[in-house]
Amino acid sequence: MATELPYKPRQGEIPTDPGVYRFRDAQGRVLYVGKAKNLRQRLSNYFAPLRTLHERTRRMVTTAASVEWTVVPTDVDSLQLEYMWIKEFDPPFNVRYKDDKSYPFMAITLADEAPRVIVTRNRRIPGAKYFGPYPKVWAVHDTIDLMIKVFPIRTCSDASYRKAMATGRPCFPGQIGKCGGPCSMRVTIAEHRAVVDDFIAFMEGGDERFTRDLTRRMQEASAAMDYESAAKHRDQLASIDAVLGRSALVLPQDEDADLFGIAEDELSAAIQHFVIRGGRVRGVRASTLDKEIDISGPDLVDQILQRVYGDASGEQVPRRVLVPSLPEDSAELEEWLRERRGKKVEIAVAQRGQRAELMRNASLNAQQALIRHKTRRSSDYTTRSQALTDLQEALGLSEAPLRIECYDISHLGGTNVVASMVVFEDGLPRKDQYRSFNIAETTDDTDSMYQVLTRRLAHIDAPDQVETLALVGAEGAEGAALRDAGAAVAIDPEGPVVTERRKPRFAYRPQLLIVDGGKPQVEAAARALRDAGRTDIGLAGIAKRLEELWLPGDDYPVILPRTSEALYLVQRLRDEAHRFAITHQRKRRRRDITSILGEVPGLGAARIKALLRHFGSVAALRRADAEEIQEVQGIGPALAEAICAHLSGGAAERGQARPAAETVETAPQDEPTGIASR
Numbered sequence: 002m003a004t005e006l007p008y009k010p011r012q013g014e015i016p017t018d019p020g021v022y023r024f025r026d027a028q029g030r031v032l033y034v035g036k037a038k039n040l041r042q043r044l045s046n047y048f049a050p051l052r053t054l055h056e057r058t059r060r061m062v063t064t065a066a067s068v069e070w071t072v073v074p075t076d077v078d079s080l081q082l083e084y085m086w087i088k089e090f091d092p093p094f095n096v097r098y099k100d101d102k103s104y105p106f107m108a109i110t111l112a113d114e115a116p117r118v119i120v121t122r123n124r125r126i127p128g129a130k131y132f133g134p135y136p137k138v139w140a141v142h143d144t145i146d147l148m149i150k151v152f153p154i155r156t157c158s159d160a161s162y163r164k165a166m167a168t169g170r171p172c173f174p175g176q177i178g179k180c181g182g183p184c185s186m187r188v189t190i191a192e193h194r195a196v197v198d199d200f201i202a203f204m205e206g207g208d209e210r211f212t213r214d215l216t217r218r219m220q221e222a223s224a225a226m227d228y229e230s231a232a233k234h235r236d237q238l239a240s241i242d243a244v245l246g247r248s249a250l251v252l253p254q255d256e257d258a259d260l261f262g263i264a265e266d267e268l269s270a271a272i273q274h275f276v277i278r279g280g281r282v283r284g285v286r287a288s289t290l291d292k293e294i295d296i297s298g299p300d301l302v303d304q305i306l307q308r309v310y311g312d313a314s315g316e317q318v319p320r321r322v323l324v325p326s327l328p329e330d331s332a333e334l335e336e337w338l339r340e341r342r343g344k345k346v347e348i349a350v351a352q353r354g355q356r357a358e359l360m361r362n363a364s365l366n367a368q369q370a371l372i373r374h375k376t377r378r379s380s381d382y383t384t385r386s387q388a389l390t391d392l393q394e395a396l397g398l399s400e401a402p403l404r405i406e407c408y409d410i411s412h413l414g415g416t417n418v419v420a421s422m423v424v425f426e427d428g429l430p431r432k433d434q435y436r437s438f439n440i441a442e443t444t445d446d447t448d449s450m451y452q453v454l455t456r457r458l459a460h461i462d463a464p465d466q467v468e469t470l471a472l473v474g475a476e477g478a479e480g481a482a483l484r485d486a487g488a489a490v491a492i493d494p495e496g497p498v499v500t501e502r503r504k505p506r507f508a509y510r511p512q513l514l515i516v517d518g519g520k521p522q523v524e525a526a527a528r529a530l531r532d533a534g535r536t537d538i539g540l541a542g543i544a545k546r547l548e549e550l551w552l553p554g555d556d557y558p559v560i561l562p563r564t565s566e567a568l569y570l571v572q573r574l575r576d577e578a579h580r581f582a583i584t585h586q587r588k589r590r591r592r593d594i595t596s597i598l599g600e601v602p603g604l605g606a607a608r609i610k611a612l613l614r615h616f617g618s619v620a621a622l623r624r625a626d627a628e629e630i631q632e633v634q635g636i637g638p639a640l641a642e643a644i645c646a647h648l649s650g651g652a653a654e655r656g657q658a659r660p661a662a663e664t665v666e667t668a669p670q671d672e673p674t675g676i677a678s679r
Contacts, residue, residue, distance in 0.1 A: 008067045009048045015041040020072040021082045024065040024094075031090035032065050033294065036083040038330070040070050055295040060560050061094045076333040077340075084311045096270075096290045096304050105141050106133040106284075109154075109201060115162060115182045115190055116197045117155035118145055130316075132204050133284040134276075147240040151215075152200040153181025154193065205278055212238065252280040252355055258321040260351065261305060262363025264371045265298070271371035272305055273363040277319075287366075289374050303328035306348075310338055318342035323351045323360065384566050385428030391567035392513070395559055396552065398539045402513035403427055406457075407574040408526075409517040410440075410449045411582035418443055420453040421582035424511075425574055437585045447525035450516055454529035461510050461535070513539040517575055519558075520551050527553035543575050601640070601647050608635050612644075623648055 020040045024033045024047075037043030047054075047062050054062065073079050087095055108121050112128025120141045124131065135141045149156060157165075157172040157180045165172040165184035175185030183190050219234035252258065262273040269291055276284035296304070302324045310318055318341050328334060331348045338346040351360035389401045405425045412418040420438040424431045438456065443449045514530075516522045523542035530538060541559075542551040549558035550571065561568040615633045616622040622630075630641035 006048060006051075006062055006065075008065070010044070010068070015044050015070065016072055017041045018072045019074075019076050019079050020070050021079050021086065022068060022070040023086065023090075023092075024061065025067050025069070026064055027066040031086070031092050033061055033092050033094040034083055034086045034090065036076075036079040038076055038079075040072070044068065044070070057292075057294055057560065061294060076330055077336050080307065080330070080333055080337045084307045087307075088311065094294050096292055096294075096296065096301070105135050105138045106131045107135070107141050107145065107204075108132075109197065111197075113159075115155050115184070115193055117157065117159075117162075117182065118149070118200070119156075120145070130201055134286050135284065148200065148204075149179070149181060150236065150240045152196050152203065154197050154200055155182025155184065156180045157182065157184060204283075252277055252359070256280045256321070257319045258323055259309075259319050260323040260356075260359055260363055261302070261325070262360060262365070262367040263298070263301065263305070263325050264364060264367035265292075265301065266371070269371060269374060270301060271367045271374055273367040273370065274309065275359065275363055277359075287370050289370070298326045299328040302326060303330065303334065306334055306338075310341060313341060318346060320344070320346065322346065322348045323356055324348060325360065325364065326350060385570075388428055388566035388570040391561075391565050392570065395561055395565075395567055396513070396539055396541055396550065398513065400512055402511070402539065404509060404511045405513045405515060405574060406511045407515040407517070407578040408450065408453060409575070409578035409582040410446045410453075411579075411586040412449075417586055418449055419582060419586045420449060421578050421585060422453075422457065423574065423578045423581055425570070428570055430577060435581055437581070446518065447521050450518070450522050451525045451529050454514070454526050455532065458529060458533040458535060461533075511538060513541065515571065515574055515578075516540075516542045517578055518542050519544040523551045523553055543571055601643050603640055604644065608633075611635060 017039050019036075019038050021034065021036045022040060022044060023031050026032055035043070047058065047068075051059055051063070071082065073082055105120055105122055106124065107118060108123075108126055108129045108131050109118050110116050110126060110129050112126075120138060133141065135144075145156070155162065157174045161172040161174070162182065162184045165175070165186075169186070171186045172180055172182075172184040174180035175182070175187075181188065181193070181196065183193050188196070215234050215238050219231050219238065222228070222231035222234060256277060257279070258277045260275040260277060262275070264271050269289060272288050272290070274286040274288070275282050276286070290305075292301075306322065306324075306328075318338050322338070327348065327350055335346050335348050338348075351357045389403065392398070393401045403426060407423050407425075409421050410418065411421070418440040420440060422436040422438070424434040436457070438453045440449050440452055443452065514526060516526045519542055523540065526540055526542070530536075530540060540553055543549070544551065544558070549560050551558045561571070611633050612622060612630070616625060625645075627638065627641040627645050630636055630644055631638060636644075
């Protein structure tokens, strides 16, 4: 591969002004649009030596055939031009936004002669005022049913309204008390418009003046013995309380803000957008995006805000926008939003108090949404089959990888080194076949990977196990002996004794091995395959940060498309192997110190627990002398000396390597999590 791009501009050709740039391919298609305060400084990052570029960035610049830029007067202009070009060209390497679904809104059609309230998913009704989004359609209908009891506005269709106004007969919803517009023949157009204004005022801020006014009217009617009117006002108060109860007060009552919780990994991000008006969460919207170019957290916030507010009207832009981290051009974004709102807009980080608590809630929801986004496809057989086919084609395998094993190494500062093996068959995890390995001595992660695979490959194609099936009576010495040996016993005194050959699960050959790591780990795994004489097993490594697949002997990795089903499958394998390794490593550390202390005469479980609670960590306990250990309740001088002697002497013994044959652990059937144990 060439070290420089043929279309790289000449030195000094790129201006230092703010502007927007576009990368195009050989056919003229726009691949990527970006903005910069200093075009020369930003574009020079793309034309650095190719070996230093992020893998996904390198794929973009090598796909492109030219780059062009447009200088603009201010940074705010660059924001506007970038957004316009992204909307116009839909570049494949910019972040790809996907709403999880189309959300229902409550809309008031203010452009009509007699505005009505409707449930809609259309955000482009001329002159309409929107509230939401709501999570479910029934939630909008329930809110409207409660609201029209307090603010009776029009709910009937336009056809019913025109017919009622032309004939002078109330519309059908008006006859049954479900419509309070002029078509009900109870109010004029002007009176109805005043009720609509009150409806909007309440929805925008939950104005307490309506509660105080209704309470006063109810008390006056009750004092005048007009109990029918008092009951009506009482029911209206109950409706207001029900609407307010649906959205708890999360911020001060004068707070109008949009809060964005974001969870991301190397390839995707999930966004939870909380719409807060009058201190209450009035709507929640979830969306996901795919990242084609490596993009940091602040830059991601920049892209999200442009996406959300690019087409927003002034009333849709709040006074404050709360984000997890400030983008570099936050001042320009504030000016860009101020132009849309017509008033000052603040972009801030939620750092403390109620805002920080709400941000944690939004971020937690975003994290769960990201997990759902990544695992949703595994529930469908068709998508699993497509994932295996895509993986076969991308890696050049001779057969579909119906059985895939993924390996990860875990340690704590070079100590307690363990490895995990997770198994997926037909795209689904087989937790009963997970394995854990303890590694007694190793030089680094590549040596650990070589040891683990050498041991695992030695078990492939092992001889079949013979299982005895005794069809004898459940009673008697013969049946008891067979049961003790693990044989299946049936109640048939006259039945013969038969045998059945079964292949050990650990002996099944995988079609693909995946190791967690880049080129060094892959080469170590390839060496283990060569030494074992296995040429019928595919091999790939997945880098933790870049999410690309490395093949043995290749100088550059395989980049799977961001929408590939294979990529989601490989990610799940890597994440599961990492989780399994970490869990086992932590359990082993706890088991080690407990078993070591348990060897001290006179030291029981209660005293071990008291020691660990007192010192807070194993490292602190190892550093303590006998006098410090005596401070623990129940530990005398003799026992403290014995503990010190045992910990210091046990360290040397634990440094000795155990035979490799003793280090393979299996996941027992009665542990659904697959955690290994001896």
